[in-house]
Amino acid sequence: MRQIQLTKRPQASKLFAALSPLLAFALTLIAGAIIFWLNDKPPAQAIYMYFIEPLIAEWSLHDLAIKAAPLIMIGVGLAVCYRANAWNIGAEGQFVVGAIVGSLVPIFWPDFQSPLTLPLMLLLGALGGALFAAIPAWLKVRMNTNEILTSLMLVYVAQLLLDWLARGPLRDPNGFNFPQSITFSDAATLPEILPSSGATHYGFLLAIIVAIVAWFVLEKTRAGFQVRVVGASPRAGKFGGFSGSKLFIVAFMISGALAGMAGISEVSGAIGHMQPIISPGYGFTAIIVAFLGRLNPLGVVASGLVLALTYIGGEGVQMMMGVSDKVVRVFQGLLLFFVLACDTLIHYKVTISKGRG
Amino acid sequence: MTQQAAGQSLLRLSGITKRFNEIAANDGVDFEIVPGEIHALVGENGAGKSTLVKMIYGLLQPDEGEIHWRGQAVAVANPKAARALGVGMVFQHFSLFEALTAAENIAMAMDGKVDLATLAEEAQALAEKFGLPLDANAMVGDLSVGERQRIEIIRCLLQKPALLILDEPTSVLTPQEADRMFETLAQLKQEGTSVLYISHRLDEVRRLCDRATILRGGKVVTQCVPAEESVESLAAMMVGEQVHTAQREGSAIKGERRMQIRNLNYKPLNPFGVSLKNITLDLHAGVVVGIAGVAGNGQSELFECMSGEVLVEPKAILLGDTPVGQLGINARRKLGSAFCPEERNGHAAVGELSLSQNLYLSRQSTDSVLSGAAGVIDLSALSRVTQSVIQEMDVRKTAEDPPAASLSGGNLQKFLMGRELSRNPQLLIINQPTWGVDAMAAAHIRKAIMALAKSGSAVLVISQDLDELFEISDYLAVLHDGHLSNVMPTEQCTFSTIGVLMGGASEDVA
Structure with a gap:
């Protein structure tokens, strides 16, 4: 029987302190894609519309800053x-x-x-x-x-x-x-x-x-x-x-x-x-x-821009794909959930051990 | 140990290795316990004793090696499995709920459903049988540390263990309470129960234990019959190098009065805290005063009153001639005092902050050089002071300015002592200077304390380690239940007179 264990690191990992928000963001994208797919929306296109399109046009960049x-x-x-x-x-x-x-x-x-x-x-x-x-x-x-x-x-x-x-x-x-x-x-x-x-x-x-x-x-x-x-x-x-x-x-x-x-x-x-x-x-x-x-x-400056993107992109997919207006809340919730989960990796590392007996 | 029992082992460990990040806490440990013996596990702090017993009790899993129980290879997955085998353990730090009764606490630890009334009866019967007086219906919060330990022991005995593990059981007891516990252990042994006794108190080990396994740096150094060894030879095996004890040179010259405490009364907000009653004490330049006492008799309350972390009647405490009862800790520091609390991480220091920031913690108000204009911290000055403390106290660390929590207990304590000592305070108050500190660091710290007094500072040391107090103090007093005894010259005290006072006898009896 294999056991997955969390073992405490002697010191907080600098690597994961930096990586954790990125990892959380990636996981949010994956979970979001699955949710779009379950709702019969093309996941790749929806994610593109949500997170990439607002960054391309000048007017939407202003929207982002606002x-x-x-x-x-x-x-x-x-x-x-x-x-x-x-x-x-x-x-x-x-x-x-x-x-x-x-x-x-x-x-x-x-x-x-x-x-x-x-x-x-x-x-x-x-x-x-x-x-x-x-x-x-x-x-x-x-x-x-x-x-x-x-x-x-x-x-x-x-x-x-x-x-x-x-x-x-x-x-x-x-x-x-x-x-x-x-x-x-x-x-x-x-x-x-x-x-x-x-x-x-x-x-x-x-x-x-x-x-x-x-x-x-x-x-x-x-x-x-x-x-x-x-x-x-x-x-x-x-x-x-x-x-x-x-x-x-x-x-x-x-x-x-x-x-x-x-x-x-x-x-x-x-x-x-x-x-x-x-x-x-x-x-x-x-x-x-x-x-x-x-x-x-x-760090708040960077994360403020990311969360602003969830608002703008959310409005985009609402209009273009007719998803619920709750989609913004869903993505923000996913993001917080994954951030807190990934933060575990700063203080703990995951080891997979073979349990005996 | 009886002859027929010696043939079969109860517990045998072979080649046990446990690593934490490449550092082996235990490295190929072999040892064996036979039924009905009291076996000592001896070693300095950090020698790997706790790690080893945690593996026996199923709290940790070994990376290599095997555990055999009555000749069968076993994997102890968790404490419940350990208890099922017949292993019971009493920890150094108790896990009791203060707001529950003794019986309720015992019931919490039982596997499966229990009837509280029956359990209380059983516990009471067991307590009487083994001479461990216990009121099963008393609230744990009202009990002394010794009584709490009894609950833990009875909790284990109720499960009829074949092996009872005790981790530093006497560190919280008076000498008299310890004696009573030794009798209990002897009785257990008579009944065929084995005891694994972890301690670094070598005289106890000599008195009590049939065999001893000595650990150093995670490895078994040797096994011996402690009764055939002297305390010195055991210590030499344990430490591996000769420890120089600090020596008091002649009697101290009592200088001017630095701190005066008169009729100090204090009732803590915490319902489980100890009230201080009518405490009177003078601290003089050039003199070390030691305060003995069993943990939880008002030591931390007294420390906080003196440091100004809690405020009292203005005139209850004078620094020099200044009433400071209502002044905070930084005001008292500015008047030349320094303080070193018992708890390192979370009181004296913040574990996740670096050493230099922890230096700033206690010195931001007194060292103007550390603060630049508009409250901006002068990082280069701070780093200079920090590095000089690190050098002076020989603090071993892994990085230039690592977080406090990454240092071992001994090294962090050396740093925290150095942080106060390098200010050359006129008055230094220390609670537990060498608690959980290895022998070399402890010797270093004691020397530094005595050197400070010799240079003309007044020093107060609160400690539970009587050896330490006798070694460094010029005067001794005992704190019991918030009362402070008279202050006596150390030469006129013996372990037994102090021990009796620690147990709460009034001074006329002593």
């Missing part, structure tokens, strides 16, 4: 938060609250048009997200509630709040009762980076800068050191003199701030007004982005 921008920005915040061993699952809600708070400026003061308009909106967006994220963090530290549950539940609070606001106080009075705000002025709109080429706005650049800064702080400074130590071992963190509960709140607020900033960037750069639904689940997808990027802010 979708990647919020994923990267939220993903970076979540990566920092998860490294601190704080499990923020509510980035979607913080994204929405950030968007609401940031868009108060162009909606209620449409005449305030200056170079300060956008920075103020971004700042307010970040502040809104951070304060909204502080709620589950504070509950955890003071009442020992489970932050995974409370942060997730607050997502629905935020979404319903936006739904009510967009149909009520924020609605454009001259908008024929459409549940929409007025369109933001140019001064309140994130401009396009290369207007002659396509629609990618400065939100993308902002996301990249955020990722680089976060990487530097995390790897090179005392503050980042604190996050890594407390996340890896709260007791060692205490020995280093770091306060676990303070860090917990700060980590949550940082990820909330980045989610909020992503929210207002999305509304200002990609949508242009407030409406009841502003996100196709970016805040949840960013959880996958953070893990696929190895909780490393630079």
